[in-house]
Every structure is written in structure tokens, then in C-alpha cells.
Amino acid sequence: xxxxxxxxxxxxxxxxxxxxxxxxxxxxxxxxxxxxxxxxxxxxxxxxxxxxxxxxxxxxxxxxxxxxxxxxxxxxxxxxxxxxxxxxxxxxxxxxxxxxxxxxxxxxxxxxxxxxxxxxxxxxxxxxxxxxxxxxxxxxxxxxxxxxxxxxxxxxxxxxxxxxxxxxxxxxxxxxxxxxxxxxxxxxxxxxxxxxxxxxxxxxxxxxxxxxxxxxxxxxxxxxxxxxxxxxxxxxxxxxxxxxxxxxxxxxxxxxxxxxxxxxxxxxxxxxxxxxxxxxxxxxxxxxxxxxxxxxxxxxxxxxxxxxxxxxxxxxxxxxxxxxxxxxxxxxxxxxxxxxxxxxxxxxxxxxxxxxxxxxxxxxxxxxxxxxxxxxxxxxxxxxxxxxxxxxxxxxxxxxxxxxxxxxxxxxxxxxxxxxxxx
Amino acid sequence: xxxxxxxxxxxxxxxxxxxxxxxxxxxxxxxxxxxxxxxxxxxxxxxxxxxxxxxxxxxxxxxxxxxxxxxxxxxxxxxxxxxxxxxxxxxxxxxxxxxxxxxxxxxxxxxxxxxxxxxxxxxxxxxxxxxxxxxxxxxxxxxxxxxxxxxxxxxxxxxxxxxxxxxxxxxxxxxxxxxxxxxxxxxxxxxxxxxxxxxxxxxxxxxxxxxxxxxxxxxxxxxxxxxxxxxxxxxxxxxxxxxxxxxxxxxxxxxxxxxxxxxxxxxxxxxxxxxxxxxxxxxxxxxxxxxxxxxxxxxxxxxxxxxxxxxxxxxxxxxxxxxxxxxxxxxxxxxxxxxxxxxxxxxxxxxxxxxxxxxxxxxxxxxxxxxxxxxxxxxxxxxxxxxxxxxxxxxxxxxxxxxxxxxxxxxxxxxxxxxxxxx
Ligand code: HEM
Ligand code: HEM
Numbered sequence: 080x081x082x083x084x085x086x087x088x089x090x091x092x093x094x095x096x097x098x099x100x101x102x103x104x105x106x107x108x109x110x111x112x113x114x115x116x117x118x119x120x121x122x123x124x125x126x127x128x129x130x131x132x133x134x135x136x137x138x139x140x141x142x143x144x145x146x147x148x149x150x151x152x153x154x155x156x157x158x159x160x161x162x163x164x165x166x167x168x169x170x171x172x173x174x175x176x177x178x179x180x181x182x183x184x185x186x187x188x189x190x191x192x193x194x195x196x197x198x199x200x201x202x203x204x205x206x207x208x209x210x211x212x213x214x215x216x217x218x219x220x221x222x223x224x225x226x227x228x229x230x231x232x233x234x235x236x237x238x239x240x241x242x243x244x245x246x247x248x249x250x251x252x253x254x255x256x257x258x259x260x261x262x263x264x265x266x267x268x269x270x271x272x273x274x275x276x277x278x279x280x281x282x283x284x285x286x287x288x289x290x291x292x293x294x295x296x297x298x299x300x301x302x303x304x305x306x307x308x309x310x311x312x313x314x315x316x317x318x319x320x321x322x323x324x325x326x327x328x329x330x331x332x333x334x335x336x337x338x339x340x341x342x343x344x345x346x347x348x349x350x351x352x353x354x355x356x357x358x359x360x361x362x363x364x365x366x367x368x369x370x371x372x373x374x375x376x377x378x379x380x381x382x383x384x385x386x387x388x389x390x391x392x393x394x395x396x397x398x399x400x401x402x403x404x405x406x407x408x409x410x411x412x413x414x415x416x417x418x419x420x421x422x423x424x425x426x427x428x429x430x431x432x433x434x435x436x437x438x439x440x441x442x443x444x445x446x447x448x449x450x451x452x453x454x455x456x457x458x459x460x461x462x463x464x465x466x467x468x469x470x471x472x473x474x475x476x477x478x479x480x481x482x483x484x485x486x487x488x489x490x491x492x493x494x495x496x497x498x499x500x501x502x
Numbered sequence: 503x504x505x506x507x508x509x510x511x512x513x514x515x516x517x518x519x520x521x522x523x524x525x526x527x528x529x530x531x532x533x534x535x536x537x538x539x540x541x542x543x544x545x546x547x548x549x550x551x552x553x554x555x556x557x558x559x560x561x562x563x564x565x566x567x568x569x570x571x572x573x574x575x576x577x578x579x580x581x582x583x584x585x586x587x588x589x590x591x592x593x594x595x596x597x598x599x600x601x602x603x604x605x606x607x608x609x610x611x612x613x614x615x616x617x618x619x620x621x622x623x624x625x626x627x628x629x630x631x632x633x634x635x636x637x638x639x640x641x642x643x644x645x646x647x648x649x650x651x652x653x654x655x656x657x658x659x660x661x662x663x664x665x666x667x668x669x670x671x672x673x674x675x676x677x678x679x680x681x682x683x684x685x686x687x688x689x690x691x692x693x694x695x696x697x698x699x700x701x702x703x704x705x706x707x708x709x710x711x712x713x714x715x716x717x718x719x720x721x722x723x724x725x726x727x728x729x730x731x732x733x734x735x736x737x738x739x740x741x742x743x744x745x746x747x748x749x750x751x752x753x754x755x756x757x758x759x760x761x762x763x764x765x766x767x768x769x770x771x772x773x774x775x776x777x778x779x780x781x782x783x784x785x786x787x788x789x790x791x792x793x794x795x796x797x798x799x800x801x802x803x804x805x806x807x808x809x810x811x812x813x814x815x816x817x818x819x820x821x822x823x824x825x826x827x828x829x830x831x832x833x834x835x836x837x838x839x840x841x842x843x844x845x846x847x848x849x850x851x852x853x854x855x856x857x858x859x860x861x862x863x864x865x866x867x868x869x870x871x872x873x874x875x876x877x878x879x880x881x882x883x884x885x886x887x888x889x890x891x892x893x894x895x896x897x898x899x900x901x902x903x904x905x906x907x908x909x910x911x912x913x914x915x916x917x918x919x920x921x922x923x924x925x
Contacts, residue, residue: 123716144685146845148848187778187779187780187781188778188779189775189776189777189778189779190779193724193725193726193771193774193775194722194726194790194791195714195722195723195724195725195726196714196715196722197722197726197791198715198716198719198722199714199715199716200716247848248847261714261715262567262685262712262714262845263712263713263714263715263722263724263843264714266845266866270771270775270864273863274772274775282848282863282864283848284847284848285847285848285863285864286847287845287846287847289685289686290686291618291619291622291684291685291686291687292619292621292622292684292686293546293621293622293623296621299617299618299619299620299621300618301616301618301686302616302618303616303617303618303620348616348693349697351616352612352616352693352697353612354612355610355611355612356610356611356612356613357610358610367617368617368620420686422569422685422689422710423710423846423847424671424707424708424709424710424846425571425670425705425706425707425708440696440705440708441693441705441708443689
């Protein structure tokens with residue numbers, strides 16, 4: 080199907096030889112060894128500060144694991160929510176320092192911590208909280224007297240082409256994203272926080288995710304491509320202010336916060352694996368092994384969307400993922416992607432355009448997470464184009480979704496969301 | 503319900519104070535830091551030998567992640583199976599060295615490796631193969647002319663009390679267990695092998711698992727208890743010969759192999775978390791924080807099943823997990839447990855005794871893996887007692903199951919299972 084977009088055969092051959100040489104047997108392990116030796120810090124002992132201007136886990140370099148959960152508020156009492164947020168702030172700060180959620184009792188009472196990571200270390204844990212639309216309005220009701228503070232940017236996401244959202248993996252009044260360099264540390268955080276909310280919140284969905292590879296390199300997702308290359312640089316505050324941190328005048332309590340979109344995207348990796356590498360690269364618009372834009376050499380070479388081959392065809396195909404999602408074709412918009420792969424065992428079908436079910440094996444894919452100052456200029460228009468035109472859609476199905484307002488960070492002594500409830 | 507088994511209150515108080523001191527805030531992170539400093543080897547660069555007398559991944563110290571899969575054979579041709587085992591042997595040996603499953607082509611052909619862990623390193627990968635009953639007999643047919651070599655020890659597991667096995671998580675003709683210090687490396691191995699079997703095998707179930715904590719310490723499972731303490735020592739070949747390695751005369755091709763039982767055991771961790779620590783310890787028969795047998799001080803202190811309190815009640819309760827599973831109450835039998843925790847998101851019910859459904863939140867628990875020289879003296883009688891009497895059953899439900907004959911290791915140039923097909 081990509082026939083008329085095939086680049087000259089010669090380029091593939093050349094690139095292939097180079098990749099074969101660089102990535103053959105021995106050198107793969109060798110490259111990893113060298114990268115690891117540059118890594119002086121034990122990832123299990125890293126401590127990320129919980130308090131600060133922004134919440135942790137947004138521009139924090141990605142840890143290797145996540146557990147993302149959405150909870151529904153079941154209480155009607157404003158004070159319950161405030162008290163819970165205070166307790167959560169305290170517990171999240173403790174756990175970020177490698178402590179138990181609350182001090183352990185010295186008697187045989189039911190302990191306020193499951194104890195399953197005692198002796199493990201903070202492992203770089205970050206805990207990020209977000210508020211979904213249901214926090215502000217639930218079945219037409221303003222349960223907590225905060226409907227007037229709902230930011231215009233916190234829109235309900237529209238339905239996108241091809242969406243096959245499952246209710247049990249979609250929505251939620253509150254987001255808790257825990258990231259750590261250890262799977263159990265990440266899950267542990269959500270487990271304790273959910274338990275503290277007993278009677279006030281109920282788990283709606285939870286999702287574990289992981290990344291691979293030596294830190295400091297761009298990790299590869301389950302499609303085998305480096306994922307995260309062309310993110311706006313978190314090292315440039317100006318870019319973060321422009322694209323990530325909220326500062327709209329209608330909701331000043333969100334200044335320094337961000338809007339987070341989560342999508343659970345299943346990938347039929349068995350079908351993808353059958354595709355020629357050249358085709359995979361046409362779909363992405365990037366070279367698989369180097370991560371460079373097609374036609375370029377190095378991962379971080381600039382994307383040249385105007386480049387054409389000798390027949391005048393675009394080097395980066397019209398319906399390739401990076402062309403459609405690049406800021407040049409999206410009115411300058413950028414989002415900060417901080418996604419993880421997920422892998423929940425086997426499940427042999429995916430619903431597609433009814434009545435078509437696609438056969439597959441793994442329930443695996445991407446737990447896509449994107450932060451932005453406003454989804455109306457960020458995720459929504461970008462995904463609208465992707466959902467319609469992206470060649471990748473043959474292999475991907477969005478089965479879960481959520482949108483959340485992640486408030487700014489808390490100062491010690493205050494709590495996450497204070498600005499909203501004390502506005 | 504554990505009232506009449508409550509040990510004197512004083513012991514709890516004392517133990518509690520000690521635990522509080524040892525495990526409070528700062529010291530938790532501190533303990534981890536020290537343990538980590540003793541760890542000189544980067545877990546991402548470890549290489550475990552694939553070839554050898556025994557298969558890797560059985561007595562290998564546990565890596566931090568696993569992906570366990572069971573596949574069904576869909577071919578009727580004996581040569582298909584032999585060729586597949588040869589290809590798998592080669593690919594597994596390559597991947598264990600940190601290489602791609604097969605050499606990457608230098609043209610743009612569909613690559614024989616998904617490429618998603620290029621640059622990552624071997625990460626201690628082990629790949630272990632096993633043969634289920636269906637390999638020897640399928641719907642009454644001896645598809646590959648090997649029925650006569652089926653070991654008597656490879657029995658179909660009986661139904662146990664309380665079993666709620668799901669067909670889509672049970673059985674399988676072939677086991678592939680991949681373990682590594684990286685989630686993606688483990689999954690990558692199974693993914694490539696499954697793909698190589700296209701048209702000859704079909705995935706039946708797959709399950710990701712993880713462990714936590716600094717290496718060299720016994721990891722805690724999701725119930726918060728150290729898990730693996732009282733395993734027979736893999737450092738003692740005599741114990742391994744007695745309890746783990748097969749050597750029955752009816753199936754000499756299995757000598758140096760082992761029989762592996764896999765059970766997917768869901769745990770209602772939310773209910774467990776509500777229990778008093780003292781009750782949890784009565785259920786297990788061990789102290790939660792230290793891991794010591796109740797009444798003892800240190801994790802590796804010997805279990806004294808005869809110890810009684812001043813009222814003559816057993817210190818280690820009659821229906822506690824460790825009493826019921828200890829070799830003293832199982833005719834001397836031991837098994838080598840090598841389990842992982844699993845965490846597949848949310849699922850709000852577990853079927854129990856019909857029509858009773860237990861409410862829960864997480865689809866999380868233990869992917870229980872046990873190796874033994876003969877399941878008829880190992881897993882089966884032990885689990886029979888546990889299924890009937892274990893206090894832990896209130897919190898656990900077996901939802902998946904498999905039993906496999908894992909042949910001995912292969913010599914370079916030969917292949918896994920050669921002994922069976924060339925017997
Ligand atoms: C399974 C689903 C997806 C996969 C596997 C995937 C993978 C990738 C890869 C490999 C790249 C190129 C490297 C990079 O710059 O990070 C990329 C770029 C990008 N993706 Fe995705 N993506 C997925 C879904 C999405 C979705 C749903 C969106 C947003 C609506 C999105 C937005 C972007 C953007 C903005 C870029 C950067 C483009 C550029 O400026 O060069 N992606 N993606
Ligand atoms: C969710 C399910 C299970 C959990 C959480 C669990 C947990 C534990 C824990 C914490 C211990 C004590 C520490 C140790 O010696 O490793 C233990 C011991 C043991 N468990 Fe389990 N277990 C589970 C299921 C099973 C099953 C199904 C079997 C076998 C049929 C089993 C067999 C054993 C044995 C043989 C011991 C050693 C007892 C001794 O000699 O001291 N366990 N288990």
C-alpha cells in the first residue's frame with residue numbers, strides 16, 4: 080500500500096548496511112555496557128523532591144516504571160475531598176522520600192502501609208495528581224462548590240475517528256500517576272493512596288507501564304522505534320512555559336500546573352512485526368535503528384518536512400506519524416509526551432470499525448501520556464489529524480482515555496489542590 | 503477469627519517496637535542504600551549462559567522481571583516441532599548474549615527481530631522451555647510419535663479445592679519462561695520466539711511479572727511478606743538433585759530437567775491490607791517485617807513447628823501457610839519456588855464458590871512458579887493441603903494453571919528437547 084511512497088531502493092540498502100554493522104551481535108551488548116558505565120547513580124536510591132513550584136513527574140526525566148490510576152469521587156462532601164488531598168499530599172511526600180505512607184504503628188493494629196517495599200528505597204518515586212471533569216461537575220451537580228473554577232481548558236475530549244474506548248478504562252475524577260525505577264514502588268504508592276480514600280473514592284482504572292534501556296538514551300517503544308526524540312526540551316524553561324505550564328487567566332489556581340491526556344493505545348505488534356522495515360519507517364517518518372528523520376543521519380537532526388526525492392515526492396511521507404504530529408503542521412502546537420509501554424498478557428481480538436474485529440495476541444501497547452498548557456491547542460487538534468490520516472492507525476486502537484487538570488506543586492505545609500479549594 | 507490463636511500480647515508489642523525502630527522513616531531508605539552499594543554488577547549488562555547441563559532460569563538467582571507464556575502446538579508434523587526447537591534454541595542462546603533473535607538483514611526486508619531492545623544489553627536474560635501434556639497426547643492422538651516417552655511425573659493436575667481456573671489462563675503445550683532484569687527484555691524474548699513459530703504454535707496465554715528490592719535480599723510479595731526464605735538452597739547440589747532435578751528411570755531424556763508448575767493466583771490485596779498485622783502473621787506463620795518464623799528473631803532461623811505457648815497452643819498456627827507447606831508436614835517433600843508478582847490493572851470481581859463473587863479492585867497477585875523432581879510428591883500433595891486448610895485462601899484464588907516437563911539444558915550444537923526426539 081505504500082508503493083507510491085517508496086523511496087529509492089538505494090537509500091534503504093545503504094542505511095541497512097550501516098545499521099547491520101552498528102547493531103550486529105556483539106556491538107549491541109557492548110554499546111549498552113558503555114552507556115551503563117556512565118551512570119553513577121543507583122536508580123533505586125534516587126529521591127525526587129515532592130514539593131515545589133510544579134508537581135513532580137511532569138518534567139522529571141522518565142523513570143523506568145509507572146502505575147497510572149483514575150479514581151472516582153464517591154463522597155458529596157467538600158471537606159472530605161480537602162482532607163483527602165491533605166492526607167494524600169503528606170503520604171505522597173513521605174513515600175517520595177522512601178518512607179511508608181504513614182508511620183507504622185508499634186502495636187499489632189492494621190498497618191497504614193502494606194509494607195511490601197520496606198527496605199527497597201525511594202527508587203525515584205514521583206506522584207502526580209490530576210483533577211478530571213467529574214471533580215467540577217458530576218451528573219449536572221456541583222458537588223464541591225468549585226464548578227465556577229473549572230478551567231475552560233479542561234474540556235471533555237471529543238470522540239476521535241476509530242476510538243474504541245472501553246468505559247472501564249476511560250475517564251475518572253482524579254488521576255494518580257506514580258512513576259519510579261521499580262514496578263512495585265510505583266504500584267505501592269497508588270495502592271496506599273487509594274486505600275486512604277476508602278469510602279470517598281473508588282478505583283476506576285489502573286494501568287502499569289514500563290520503559291526499557293539505559294537511562295540517558297531515548298527508549299524504544301514496542302514498535303521498536305525511539306519514542307520521545309522530538310519532545311520540547313524540558314531543559315528550556317521558555318519552551319515549558321509556552322507549551323506545558325498552564326497560565327490561562329480564567330483559572331489562576333492552575334498556573335504552574337498542566338493538562339494531562341492519557342490514552343491507552345493497543346498495538347497489534349504481531350502485524351507490525353511482519354512489515355518490512357522500510358514500510359515501518361514510512362509509517363513513522365523516521366529511521367528505525369538510528370531514530371533519525373528519514374533522509375537524515377542522526378536521531379536529533381532536524382525534521383525537514385519540505386525535503387523531496389528526485390521524483391518530487393516528499394521524503395517524509397504525507398501520512399507519516401511525525402509529519403502529521405509535528406508542530407509545523409499543527410499551528411506551532413507542541414505537547415510533552417511522557418508515555419510508557421504496557422503489557423497485560425494476552426487478549427486475542429480488538430474491536431475495530433464494527434463489525435470488524437482484528438485478530439491479535441497481546442494486550443500490549445502504549446500508555447500514552449501527554450502534558451500541555453491547553454488540550455484545545457495541543458492533544459485535541461493533533462490527535463484529530465492523526466486519528467484521520469496517520470498510517471499507524473492500521474496497527475493502533477485507542478481503548479482508554481482520560482483528561483485531567485494537574486494543579487501546580489504544593490509548598491511544604493500546604494497541599495495539592497489548595498489553590499482550587501481556597502480560590 | 504484468629505482469637506484463640508493470639509499469642510501473648512506482649513510479644514506483639516515488643517516485636518512492634520523493634521520493627522518501628524528498624525523500619526521507620528529515614529532508616530528504610532538508608533538500609534536500601536547500603537545494600538545497593540554492595541552490588542557491583544550492573545543488572546543490565548549481566549549475561550547468563552544459555553547452554554549447560556540444566557536449563558537457565560531454574561536455579562538462576564531471580565531476575566527482577568519475567569514474561570511467562572504458554573503456547574499450543576497447531577502443527578501435526580514431528581519435523582516442524584524439531585525444527586522449531588532448533589530455531590528456538592539458537593535464538594534463545596543469541597538473545598541470552600544480548601543479541602537479536604536472528605541476525606538483522608542488511609536490506610529492507612521484514613526484520614526477524616522487532617528491534618525494540620537494541621542497545622539495551624542482555625539484562626541477565628534466561629529463557630526456559632517446557633513441554634505440557636498436550637505435546638505427548640492431544641485429543642487422544644500421538645501427534646509426534648512421542649507418547650511413549652511421556653514421563654509418569656508429567657501428570658495432568660487434579661482439580662483443587664477452590665480452583666477457579668480460567669481456560670484462557672490455563673494449560674498449554676509449550677512453556678516459555680523468559681526472565682530478565684528489564685521488563686521489555688523479558689517480553690522481547692517471548693515475542694520473537696512466538697513469532698518464529700507462526701503456523702506451528704499459537705499463543706495460549708502470557709503473563710508479565712516482577713520482583714522488587716535490592717538483589718541479595720529476599721523480595722517481598724504483594725502481601726508484604728518476604729517470599730522465598732525457606733526454599734531449598736540452590737547452592738547445595740545435593741538438595742537440588744533430591745528435590746529439583748528429575749531422574750526417574752521411565753524418562754531418562756528428562757534427567758537433569760525439572761517439572762514446573764505455574765499458577766496464576768489472584769490476591770484480594772485490599773482486604774488483606776485491612777487486616778491487623780498480627781492476624782497476617784498468624785496466617786503466614788511468620789513475622790511480617792523480619793520474615794522470622796513466629797517466635798524467632800531472624801529471617802533464616804529454623805521453623806520450630808513443635809513450639810507451644812504457655813497455654814499449650816502451637817506458636818505457628820495449625821492452619822498457617824508455612825506449617826501446611828513445610829516439609830515436616832509433607833513427608834519430607836520440598837519444591838523450589840521462583841514466583842513473581844503480577845499486576846494487570848483493575849478487575850472488580852473474583853468468582854469464588856458459586857454464586858459468590860468477591861469484590862476487589864486490582865487484578866494483581868502471584869504468578870506462582872515451582873520446580874520439582876516430581877509433582878506427584880511435590881506441588882500436588884502440598885497444594886492439596888493448602889487448598890483445603892490454608893487460612894490464606896480467604897485472600898487468594900487460583901485462576902490459572904499449567905504443568906510442564908522442562909528438559910535438561912542443551913549442549914552447543916544441539917537443541918532443547920533433543921533427548922526426547924532422539925530417544
Ligand atoms: C501507539 C501510539 C503511538 C506511537 C507508537 C507513537 C510513536 C512515536 C514515535 C516513534 C515518534 C518519533 C520520535 C519522537 O519524536 O518521539 C513520535 C512522535 C510524535 N508523536 Fe507519537 N506515537 C503514538 C501516538 C501518538 C499520539 C496519540 C499523539 C498525539 C495525539 C502523538 C504525538 C506525537 C508527536 C507530537 C510527535 C513528535 C513529532 C515531531 O514533532 O517530530 N503520538 N511518536
Ligand atoms: C498467593 C499465594 C502465595 C503466597 C502469597 C505465598 C507466600 C509465602 C510466604 C510469604 C512464605 C514464607 C517465606 C518463605 O519461606 O518463602 C511461603 C512459604 C512457602 N510456600 Fe507459599 N505462598 C503462596 C502460595 C503457595 C502455593 C500455591 C504453594 C504450593 C503449593 C506454596 C508453597 C510454599 C512452601 C513450600 C513454602 C515454604 C514453607 C516452609 O518450609 O517454611 N505457596 N509462601
